[in-house]
Amino acid sequence: MENILEDTIELILANARHVKNVPGRKTDVKDAEWLAQLLRCGLIESTFVPPEDIRDLRDLTRYRKKLIHNRTSERNRIHKILQDANIKLTSVLSNIFGVSGRRILEATINGEKIETKQLHELVDKRTKASIADIASAINGRMRRHHRDMLSYHWDHMCYLEKKIEELEEQIDNLLSPYRKQVELLDGIPGVNKAAAATFIAEMGVDMSVFKSSKHLASWAGVCPGNHESAGKKNK
Incomplete structure (x- = not known):
């Protein structure tokens, strides 16, 4: 309304x-x-x-958070299927969704029989694990059912990644008038540009609307809990 x-x-x-x-x-x-x-x-x-543009930004950042959560869920499902197929790719690659991991997973989903010679082409040169170790890790029991499930989760994960990229572009456009504020927030240790965008989306940039720092903390939902029973405070 x-x-x-x-x-x-x-x-x-x-x-x-x-x-x-x-x-x-x-x-x-x-x-x-x-x-x-x-x-x-x-x-x-x-x-x-909040002003209209901040509310729009808030919708986008909150939706981005939800999509990232969904992407993580799909990645966890892929991990589970690989373990079920006795594919120990995670033991040799720190991130199976990096360059090398994606190439191997895509070849596996396509039903290719990955030989040692092919691994030299799939594995990035910066990968620390040896080709022999990777070949041993992917020597599992991959059934057609596993490939089908991997394909479903992989396609959904790629779709989510594409939508997250589109959201990032929209968020970046809405942040154009607030570049200075983003840079100031980004200078805080532990705060990156994504977090800075979330701060601005949730609290705006005009702090005069809050009576005090306590009101700001309450609005941001970071006030510590105050649980008291029989005169005793429980942390």
């Missing part, structure tokens, strides 16, 4: 906890009357609503 009305009238997003009516039987009409009365008395404090 705010997407439709925000350009024509001043919108105030109220915190439901702050304007909670007296418990009991009520209707939407009475609830609206109660809110109108609170507004006339100046008792409704507006909650922070």
Whole structure:
């Protein structure tokens, strides 16, 4: 609703906890009357609503996170199938989804019988493991069922990777007006550009909308838990 009305009238997003009516039987009409009365008395404090471009950025970064999670799930399924087929590729390659691992996996999915001679062409020169060790690791019991399952997961993983790349481009375009803020955040130890984009998407760049650092931490969802029972605080 705010997407439709925000350009024509001043919108105030109220915190439901702050304007909670007296418990009991009520209707939407009475609830609206109660809110109108609170507004006339100046008792409704507006909650922070990010600008439209920040909200768009937030949608993209949150969806990117979901797709990355799905991609990780598909990679874990590929790991499981390889173990079931007694393919110990993970014991010789630190990342089976790197250059060498992808080439070997694609050849395996295509049903190719990988010989030592072919491994010289598939394995990247920077790979630390020897050709003999890799040949021994992929000498398992790969059935047609394994290849079919690998193909399903591989195709879905590649699709997710393509969509993640498209999202990255859109996110980068939306971050164009905030290059300075991204650079400042990227300078913080442990924060990369992806994390900087998430910070901006979730909190915006105007910190004046938050009363204090505590309010900012609460908005970001990083406040420590405060669990107290019988006068004792449990961490």
